Amino acid sequence: MFNDEILNKLDDILINHKAYLVGGYLRNYFLKNEISKDRDIVVIDNCLEFSKEVANKLDGTLIELDKENQIYRVVLKDKENFFDIALALENDILADAKRRDFTINSIFYDLNKKELFDPLNGLNDIKNKILRTFDFKNMLEDSLRFLRLYRFMAQTGFEVEENLNNFVKENFYKINSTAKERINYEIMHMFEGEYIVQTLNKMYEDGVLELVFPFVKEIKKIPPNSHHHLDLIHHSIETVKNIRTNSPLLKIAAFYHDIGKPSTWTIEPVGRHRFIGHDIKGAEIVKKELEDLKFSNKQISYISKMVRYHIYPASLIQCNTEDKKAFARFIRKLGDDTVDIIELSRADRLSALRSEEH
Numbered sequence: 001m002f003n004d005e006i007l008n009k010l011d012d013i014l015i016n017h018k019a020y021l022v023g024g025y026l027r028n029y030f031l032k033n034e035i036s037k038d039r040d041i042v043v044i045d046n047c048l049e050f051s052k053e054v055a056n057k058l059d060g061t062l063i064e065l066d067k068e069n070q071i072y073r074v075v076l077k078d079k080e081n082f083f084d085i086a087l088a089l090e091n092d093i094l095a096d097a098k099r100r101d102f103t104i105n106s107i108f109y110d111l112n113k114k115e116l117f118d119p120l121n122g123l124n125d126i127k128n129k130i131l132r133t134f135d136f137k138n139m140l141e142d143s144l145r146f147l148r149l150y151r152f153m154a155q156t157g158f159e160v161e162e163n164l165n166n167f168v169k170e171n172f173y174k175i176n177s178t179a180k181e182r183i184n185y186e187i188m189h190m191f192e193g194e195y196i197v198q199t200l201n202k203m204y205e206d207g208v209l210e211l212v213f214p215f216v217k218e219i220k221k222i223p224p225n226s227h228h229h230l231d232l233i234h235h236s237i238e239t240v241k242n243i244r245t246n247s248p249l250l251k252i253a254a255f256y257h258d259i260g261k262p263s264t265w266t267i268e269p270v271g272r273h274r275f276i277g278h279d280i281k282g283a284e285i286v287k288k289e290l291e292d293l294k295f296s297n298k299q300i301s302y303i304s305k306m307v308r309y310h311i312y313p314a315s316l317i318q319c320n321t322e323d324k325k326a327f328a329r330f331i332r333k334l335g336d337d338t339v340d341i342i343e344l345s346r347a348d349r350l351s352a353l354r355s356e357e358h
Helices: 026-031 047-055 091-100 122-127 136-143 142-154 162-177 180-192 198-207 230-241 248-256 278-292 298-308 310-318 324-351
Strands: 018-022 038-044 063-066 071-076 082-087 106-110 115-118
Touching: 018 026, 026 038, 026 122, 026 230, 038 091, 047 063, 047 071, 047 082, 071 180, 091 142, 136 142, 142 180, 142 198, 162 310, 180 198, 180 248, 198 230, 230 248, 230 324, 248 298, 248 324, 278 298, 310 324
Parallel strands: 038 082
Antiparallel strands: 018 038, 018 106, 063 071, 071 082, 106 115
16 A cells, blocks of 8 residues: 555645545455555545545546535546545544445545554454454445345355344345346456355355346256256356356356256156257347346357357267368357357366266
8 A cells, every 4th residue: 555656646635634545445455465446535524625636636537426425536547547535424434434334345544644444343354254244234225235245255255254144145135126237247246256156156055046146046946967967056056167267257158058958858758857959048048137137238149159059069079070161160150259168068068077077
């Protein structure tokens, strides 16, 4: 923080203002020792005046986000660095800390005194790797916080304090009142997280996964069978685990890849489970769920394509053909997504094997 050149430029302004750095900037610093480009600042008194002075000092653009609650954004010329500046709740920094979602986001850095202010022991919770809230009422103020809890779990691998976990499970249904665009934002950040597999398993265990992803209600009905040794929901999560890239969209596609199986599911008299055409059917029905979750047309097209062709590479290999034209057709059809399709197919096949068969 002392080496943040942009923050250091504000020293002259701070002579006449009381301001604190808070939120993700500090959380990420203590988690990863990295400097974020987005900086949240809370101010005591004269929030608009302070925001104008920051914009002027840094040659940035001032944007009014919420006039009533005095929330402003200053975007710097590089379009990457920006400040979100807000008036402290009740004009009191302790009150502001107590109303925040989680204690790991309630750590403040006093820009005037150049010292930390950690009234709710957020640093200790980071050390102990636990997600906790000061007051359950904070969760009810914005129902998105129920999903944000799992997003932070995916990003940090932290455990959830038991009482908070129970409260979230009991109230997660309130997420349905939240704008889908905001839910989409959390989903994308979840799938960027290093601990997404553990988080998906935890959400399923907590009974909330299908409230975010409705298709889970159907795929969880399909038991282990000759195609995969796990039931279908855990096979889908295992496929996410086996994706080797950091692409959140490819991991989302892996999660959805068998969405067409419930609607194509038959059981032969000998007991064999069949899912004929589930790739084609899945590519059709995945679009509706992704549209409901406000994915962009480009994202929907990509994920639908992954679902449609996820068994193509395996089928090509099983033909035992040396016909180079078949492989050329495959590459021509998939184009720039060829490598991603191969990776998804690989992850799918590995997830169908027991660990001792890998």
